[in-house]
Amino acid sequence: MRVTRRELLIGAGAGALSVLLASCTPTPSPTPTPTRSPIPLPTTSVPAPAALIRSRWGTDPFSRGAASFTRIGVQQATRDTLAAPVDGRLFFAGEATDTQNPGTLLGAIHSGESAAMRVRATAAPGERIAVIGAGLAGAAVAAKLADADIEVTVFEARDRVGGRAHSDLHDDWPLPVQLGGWLLPAPPATADGTGTGTDNGDGEDRADAIGNAAATTFADLETVDLTSSLWRSPDQDTEHIGNTALETAIAAAQSLPADVSLTEALAETGADPDQPELAALLAYLTTTSGADADTVSSWFPPALPAWARTGILGDLGEYVKQQLEGTQLTLASPVTRIAYDDAGVSLRLGTGESTSFDRVVITVPLGVLQREGIEFAPALPFPHRGAINALGMGHIETVWLRYDEPFWDTEATLWHAVDSDQLVRTWINLLPATGENVLVGILGGTAAEKFAELEDEAAALAVLTSLELFAPSAAPE
Ligand SMILES: Cc1cc2nc3c(=O)[nH]c(=O)nc-3n(C[C@H](O)[C@H](O)[C@H](O)COP(=O)(O)OP(=O)(O)OC[C@H]3O[C@@H](n4cnc5c(N)ncnc54)[C@H](O)[C@@H]3O)c2cc1C
Known part of the structure; x- marks a missing residue:
C-alpha cells in the first residue's frame, strides 16, 4: 500500500482544504466555530476532501440521540404506554x-x-391545540388536525423545521446534505424482491412493505437507488453473508423463557458475533438501529438491514413545511414546562412567555424526555415515566465528504468495512447514482456516541483513517 503524508487544513480560507464543520446543535445553543488553524494529520493514503460536514445528534439538546430502540427485557407495548393520552390533555x-x-x-x-x-376523538369544536416539535411527527399531527379545521399552533425549539430529518443546504454542495434520516428500504421493484427476508406476519416482506409506503409518502421528493454493495476486509473483498444468521437467532430467541440481547441470541444458535463478516453486518445494523447488538432485544429486534436502499435527495425541510401549511408555526421557541389540569394546558417557553391551550401533543424525541428537557406539572404518571426510562435512545451520526475528484474507483454504492476496528465502517458512494463526488459515512451505537463527543479535528482524522480501506491502493489483489 502506497502511503503519502498529508496535512489537513481545517477552516474556511485555509488554502489546501476548507472543511465545513457543521453541527446539528440548534439555536439557542452555541454553534461551534470552525477551527482555523492547520491541523496536522498522521499518514493517510486518503486525500483530504474539499468539504466535510458532520452531524452531532448525540450532544444536541433537542434530540439527545438519533433513534429509539427496544432494550433487552422491554416490551414493544411500552411504546403504546408512552403514546397513551394523559387526562385527555x-x-x-x-x-x-x-x-x-x-x-x-x-x-x-x-x-x-x-x-x-x-x-380528534377527544377535542370539542373550537378548541386550541398546541403541538410541540416540528419534526415529521409534529408536522403529521398538525397537518391532520388542520385538515379537520382544528386550530393548531406548533412550537419548535430550533430555528428550522424537520428535527432529525435535516436536509442541510449549501451553495457549494451539489446535493442537500442529509444530516439525519434519509434512507429507506428500496421498494420491491428496485430491490428486486430481495428485501430483508423479515416476514411481517402477512406473508409480505416487511422491508417491501416499508419500501412501498416510503415511495408513496415521499413521492414528490427526488430519490436515488443504492443497490450494489462492497464488503471489504484488508485481505479480500467478500460476498455479504445475508441476514440468515440474524433471522435464525431471532426466531430461536422467541421461544426462550426470557429476552436476551441479539448478541446472546446469535451465540445461542452457534453463531459467533465476533466473526468478521457477521461483526460487519452487526455494525451495519447499528447504523439503522442506533444501538449495539449487545443492548437490543431479540424478542423485539430492530428491522434487519435492507440490501437495497432508497436515499432521499430532496429537501425534507420543504416536505415538512408543506405539511405545516395552514398551521401557526413558532420557531426558536423551546417549551420548558408543561402544566396541565382539568381546565387545560399551560406552556412555558424558553423565551419566558406562557401560553394556554386546551390540549397539547408532545412530539419531542425520547432523549429529550429522558433528560427531562421539559418539566411536567404535575409529573407524568408512573407508566409514562416508566416507559420513558425503559426504552433506549440510540445513536447514529453521519459525515458527508465532497471531493473535487474521486480517489476511489469502485462503482459499488454501499461500502462495508469487514475485520476493521475503525470508527466509520459503513459508507455510501453517491457518485454512480448522482454523478457527484460525494461519500457519506454512517456510524451507529457506541461508535456514533463516541464520534459525537470528538472534537472536529479528531473526528476528521477518524473519518479519513476509516476510508483508507477503500482507497484503490488498499484494494486486495
Ligand atoms: C443521523 C440519523 C440517521 C437516521 N437515519 C434514518 C434512516 O436512514 N431512515 C429512517 O427511516 N430514519 C432514520 N433516522 C431516524 C429518523 O430521522 C427519525 O426517526 C425521525 O426523523 C424522527 O422524527 P420525530 O418527528 O419523531 O422527531 P424529531 O424529528 O426529532 O422532531 C422532534 C422535534 O421536537 C423539537 N424539540 C425538541 N425539544 C423541544 C422543546 N423542548 N420544545 C420545542 N420543540 C422541541 C426538535 O427540535 C424536533 O424538531 C435517522 C436519524 C438520525 C439522527
Whole structure:
C-alpha cells in the first residue's frame, strides 16, 4: 500500500482544504466555530476532501440521540404506554411511540397521524391545540388536525423545521446534505424482491412493505437507488453473508423463557458475533438501529438491514413545511414546562412567555424526555415515566465528504468495512447514482456516541483513517 503524508487544513480560507464543520446543535445553543488553524494529520493514503460536514445528534439538546430502540427485557407495548393520552390533555407522538416502525421517518409520520386521530376523538369544536416539535411527527399531527379545521399552533425549539430529518443546504454542495434520516428500504421493484427476508406476519416482506409506503409518502421528493454493495476486509473483498444468521437467532430467541440481547441470541444458535463478516453486518445494523447488538432485544429486534436502499435527495425541510401549511408555526421557541389540569394546558417557553391551550401533543424525541428537557406539572404518571426510562435512545451520526475528484474507483454504492476496528465502517458512494463526488459515512451505537463527543479535528482524522480501506491502493489483489 502506497502511503503519502498529508496535512489537513481545517477552516474556511485555509488554502489546501476548507472543511465545513457543521453541527446539528440548534439555536439557542452555541454553534461551534470552525477551527482555523492547520491541523496536522498522521499518514493517510486518503486525500483530504474539499468539504466535510458532520452531524452531532448525540450532544444536541433537542434530540439527545438519533433513534429509539427496544432494550433487552422491554416490551414493544411500552411504546403504546408512552403514546397513551394523559387526562385527555397531553398526547404523545414521535418515532418512539410507534410500534410498527420505531426509530424511522415513516414511524414518526405514522405516530403523528395516530396522535391526531386520538386528539380528534377527544377535542370539542373550537378548541386550541398546541403541538410541540416540528419534526415529521409534529408536522403529521398538525397537518391532520388542520385538515379537520382544528386550530393548531406548533412550537419548535430550533430555528428550522424537520428535527432529525435535516436536509442541510449549501451553495457549494451539489446535493442537500442529509444530516439525519434519509434512507429507506428500496421498494420491491428496485430491490428486486430481495428485501430483508423479515416476514411481517402477512406473508409480505416487511422491508417491501416499508419500501412501498416510503415511495408513496415521499413521492414528490427526488430519490436515488443504492443497490450494489462492497464488503471489504484488508485481505479480500467478500460476498455479504445475508441476514440468515440474524433471522435464525431471532426466531430461536422467541421461544426462550426470557429476552436476551441479539448478541446472546446469535451465540445461542452457534453463531459467533465476533466473526468478521457477521461483526460487519452487526455494525451495519447499528447504523439503522442506533444501538449495539449487545443492548437490543431479540424478542423485539430492530428491522434487519435492507440490501437495497432508497436515499432521499430532496429537501425534507420543504416536505415538512408543506405539511405545516395552514398551521401557526413558532420557531426558536423551546417549551420548558408543561402544566396541565382539568381546565387545560399551560406552556412555558424558553423565551419566558406562557401560553394556554386546551390540549397539547408532545412530539419531542425520547432523549429529550429522558433528560427531562421539559418539566411536567404535575409529573407524568408512573407508566409514562416508566416507559420513558425503559426504552433506549440510540445513536447514529453521519459525515458527508465532497471531493473535487474521486480517489476511489469502485462503482459499488454501499461500502462495508469487514475485520476493521475503525470508527466509520459503513459508507455510501453517491457518485454512480448522482454523478457527484460525494461519500457519506454512517456510524451507529457506541461508535456514533463516541464520534459525537470528538472534537472536529479528531473526528476528521477518524473519518479519513476509516476510508483508507477503500482507497484503490488498499484494494486486495
Ligand atoms: C443521523 C440519523 C440517521 C437516521 N437515519 C434514518 C434512516 O436512514 N431512515 C429512517 O427511516 N430514519 C432514520 N433516522 C431516524 C429518523 O430521522 C427519525 O426517526 C425521525 O426523523 C424522527 O422524527 P420525530 O418527528 O419523531 O422527531 P424529531 O424529528 O426529532 O422532531 C422532534 C422535534 O421536537 C423539537 N424539540 C425538541 N425539544 C423541544 C422543546 N423542548 N420544545 C420545542 N420543540 C422541541 C426538535 O427540535 C424536533 O424538531 C435517522 C436519524 C438520525 C439522527
